Amino acid sequence: QVQLVESGGGLVKPGGSLRLSCAASGFTFSDYYMSWIRQAPGKGLEWVSYISSSGSTIYYADSVKGRFTISRDNAKNSLYLQMNSLRAEDTAVYYCAREVQLGYYFDYWGQGTLVTVSS
């Protein structure tokens, strides 16, 4: 069955960095687009970043552009999010989510990993 397992969350000081990982299993990872989506405590969902199946096409939300970098390793069935210059407003549960090619929707989500940015 499809599984997405995020890791790498934790407590970090403002201005610090963190790298999130998402391990995929149960499907051919290299066939799918992937996204990171976050949810601040008690708030709604916010799309963060997208990467195509080959990694050649990438998009970011304005709120993270220039600070976050999405990448993937299809040989390791893994998705990553490098987060730099973190701010208090980046505090959230970060989900990785699978997209069907040209589907424009997220059919499977991981359980999420919590990132807390605080001094």
Next chain:
Amino acid sequence: QSALTQPASVSGSPGQSITISCTGTSSDVGGYNYVSWYQQHPGKAPKLMIYDVSNRPSGVSNRFSGSKSGNTASLTISGLQAEDEADYYCSSYTSSITLYVFGTGTKVTVL
């Protein structure tokens, strides 16, 4: 890119039908048939309920249906059940450089 607008809360009695609206612009909801809906129970990951405006994934109850008119999409839950109590979010592809936008979220309460 602003979030799509949803009512903060909707409630109904068991067996009733409720509808959640999701209002955007011609750059997102109105411009494309790429609206999806997600159900989220407390402390859980979101679950896909509707995609491409009105399509239901395998395994999702046919009590859930979606539609769109102009810049507003809607999710209808018929035969409301206690297990439907959750937060619901719409999402749309957008022609802006941000690619996707989510709705503000709606809390559904079963009375």
